[in-house]
Amino acid sequence: MNSTQVTTVNAPIASSPIPGVYLIGAGPGAADLITVRGARILAVADIIFYDALIDMSMLEWCTSTNMVPVGKRCGAHSSSQRFINKQLVDAASKNLVVVRLKGGDPLIFGRAQEEIDALEQAGVHYEVVPGITxxxxxxxxxxxxxxxxxxxxxxxxxxxxxxxxxxxxxxxxxxxxxxxxxxxxxxxxxxxxxxxxxxxxxxxxxxxxxxxxxxxxxxxxxxxxxxxxxxxxxxxxxxxxxxxxxxxxxxxxxxxxxxxxxxxxxx
Amino acid sequence: MNSTQVTTVNAPIASSPIPGVYLIGAGPGAADLITVRGARILAVADIIFYDALIDMSMLEWCTSTNMVPVGKRCGAHSSSQRFINKQLVDAASKNLVVVRLKGGDPLIFGRAQEEIDALEQAGVHYEVVPGITxxxxxxxxxxxxxxxxxxxxxxxxxxxxxxxxxxxxxxxxxxxxxxxxxxxxxxxxxxxxxxxxxxxxxxxxxxxxxxxxxxxxxxxxxxxxxxxxxxxxxxxxxxxxxxxxxxxxxxxxxxxxxxxxxxxxxx
Structure with missing residues (x-):
């Protein structure tokens, strides 16, 4: 068997996220199907805006107490997209690590374009962390x-x-x-x-x-x-x-x- | 702002994987774009069979020293699929936690069907952990x-x-x-x-x-x-x-x- 000896056993090092908005894919529902990158950013985020579709167990990753439910769910009441955009930009302007947590992958039928356009227009630093669709x-x-x-x-x-x-x-x-x-x-x-x-x-x-x-x-x-x-x-x-x-x-x-x-x- | 106070700050609890084969999607390359579930299983796996396309930083998740490179990469030498199947079944029969680590998502153009058929035929317990395609x-x-x-x-x-x-x-x-x-x-x-x-x-x-x-x-x-x-x-x-x-x-x-x-x- 063609085995390789490995001496490094540490997990790959994480760098702290810089202030800005992180559009993070939560994955399909199970809390451990988020990416490591997504979980690490959630753990240090100052404020988290999360979709109604997010399973609540996912929020156990977060240490922030500033959790804001937003988003849409079949027929239920939802924040308007424009208001969500404004909240993201406002939070980012306070030099915070802001998470926008979306079900699945943020870019697959996630209506991310409007949020991205708003962040671009405001000149806010933002990143997209993919999720399991x-x-x-x-x-x-x-x-x-x-x-x-x-x-x-x-x-x-x-x-x-x-x-x-x-x-x-x-x-x-x-x-x-x-x-x-x-x-x-x-x-x-x-x-x-x-x-x-x-x-x-x-x-x-x-x-x-x-x-x-x-x-x-x-x-x-x-x-x-x-x-x-x-x-x-x-x-x-x-x-x-x-x-x-x-x-x-x-x-x-x-x-x-x-x-x-x-x-x-x-x- | 419609905030919710959260008292739980622990990460969701992981259960130990039972012996068997885990087909895990490594994601596109960056080590932190694997899922939390995938990283946790890698950390306790007894043996890991990994694709040539896997970035080596991914293997830092593993504590096992039993790492076996297999799989195909544009024109380079590769283990035959039948041999990979046999290795997976043999390792699982020793009651080990066996990982088959594949680039991207294991089921998207990952040629997983042959491995799944072999595991089914051998009656081996196996699970699929999705990855970012x-x-x-x-x-x-x-x-x-x-x-x-x-x-x-x-x-x-x-x-x-x-x-x-x-x-x-x-x-x-x-x-x-x-x-x-x-x-x-x-x-x-x-x-x-x-x-x-x-x-x-x-x-x-x-x-x-x-x-x-x-x-x-x-x-x-x-x-x-x-x-x-x-x-x-x-x-x-x-x-x-x-x-x-x-x-x-x-x-x-x-x-x-x-x-x-x-x-x-x-x-």
Whole structure:
């Protein structure tokens, strides 16, 4: 065995963050799926503005007591984007280490552009710390690569139910589409995806409350399935031939309805 | 300001990993862009099989002295996949905590399927710990979301230069395509992408040696550009209207050739 002796056993050295705004991806939910860089900055931040989607266990990384909930969550009250931008710029102007903690990766469907524009305009020092986006965390939980050499070498991430996926009918993962899944299914079948294409639906990825369901594309088209899911929980929808095995491994979506009322009641 | 007092300041508690194989994403290169979960498992692993693409600073997380380089890197010698599979299964059968450390995310173009199949077949306990895939790390470095509400709500990740991207001509990010960029450019223009579509090329993302270049799609098609890049360094190629600003911010690819010989000499 071709082993290498290693003498250094210390963790790589961290440099203290300089004052400014850090747009940090919290990852999918589990507190230890944030990056080391993100966790280290959280630990020394002076003030943290966090999304409603952030799992509260994530905030245990923080030593600051100045934690400000902001952001949007399916239908719930949210701070306006302009007010969030102003708060970030104001805090940075006080020479503080300011964290803007966003679910998943800050730049994947995270509406970061407006905050970035505001920070650029104000001339504030800012950095982006990437996070594990939900599609990849869901793949890890399923232990299923979204691309394989045989079946798909293309992965599309989208929020648009009414548009096509890749023309070769490869793997597609939909964010924020839980209320439009009939449209997703009908669009894909109209574009030539086989009606028995496997679909995985993953709710609350990486949290103890995670649930996964599977169905085929024609089953997905049968009716509104958003009522299978708990209120205010994010759902990621993964579609492609690579998920054939998950049809056996996950709960069938079509038979899950009977369990739903009980779950919804305790949530 | 709607602040919340937090009394808990401890980092979330880690549970010890049980014996088995952990497929861990190392992230793009910088040691602190691994997840906390990944770093914690590395710190207690009995044996670590790591890819040639892993930056050596990452291995400072490990306390084990049993580190085995495996895996593939552009043209260099590599262990055969079957041999890697056998090593993973053999190590797990000794009741060890075994890490398979892969660059980026283990499931995004990481050829994990064969290892997963081998572990499944051997009945070995295994888990997948996601990592920051290079496309997202490159986006963070550029501070540029690959999707914005105005310009693109779809992101395609692919390794296939000869195939189309999304039919709406949205953002595409290519992995492992550095030797086929003329084909990438010509294919996209044939599919209707405007010839002045911006292209960003990011080498060694997140490492001190990171370099970024920009050009337009017609410039990319002008000739083989792989000789602009250092040998054996991964390059990610990001194409889409969202990168218009980067045409001003990054070095123009087309004028970078004169600096290249010197860089290649010192690498």
């Amino acid at each position: 939900t599609a990849l965390a869901a793949s890890a939980q399923l232990k299923q690569p979204p691309t394989t050499r045989e079946l798909s070498r293309t992965l599309t991430l989208t929020t648009l139910p009414g548009r096509c996926s890749h023309e070769d009918h490869k793997t597609s993962i939909y964010y924020m589409a839980r209320d439009q899944l009939t449209e997703v299914a009908n669009t894909l079948m109209a574009q030539g995806y086989p009606s028995n294409t496997p679909v995985c639906l993953m709710e609350s990825v990486s949290l103890p409350s995670e649930r996964g369901f599977a169905c085929t594309l024609d089953e997905l088209s049968l009716g509104d399935v958003h009522h299978h899911f708990l209120d205010r929980q994010p759902v990621v929808v993964m579609i492609g031939e690579v998920y054939r095995k998950q049809l056996q491994l996950l709960s069938p979506l079509i038979r899950s309805e009977s369990n739903f009322a009980a779950l919804q009641a305790v949530s | 290079t496309a997202l790390a490159a986006s963070a470095q550029l501070k540029q979301p690959p999707t914005t509400r105005e310009l693109s709500r779809t992101l395609t990740l692919t390794t296939l230069p000869g195939r189309c991207s999304h039919e709406d001509h949205k953002t595409s990010i290519y992995y492992m395509a550095r030797d086929q960029l003329t084909e990438v450019a010509n294919t996209l223009m044939a599919q209707g992408y405007p010839s002045n579509t911006p292209v960003c090329l990011m080498e060694s993302v997140s490492l001190p040696s990171e370099r970024g270049f920009a050009c337009t799609l017609d410039e990319l098609s002008l000739g083989d550009v792989h000789h602009h890049f250092l040998d054996r360094q991964p390059v990610v190629v990001m194409i889409g209207e969202v990168y218009r600003k980067q045409l001003q911010l990054l070095s123009p690819l087309i004028r970078s050739e004169s600096n290249f010989a010197a860089l290649q000499a010192v690498s």
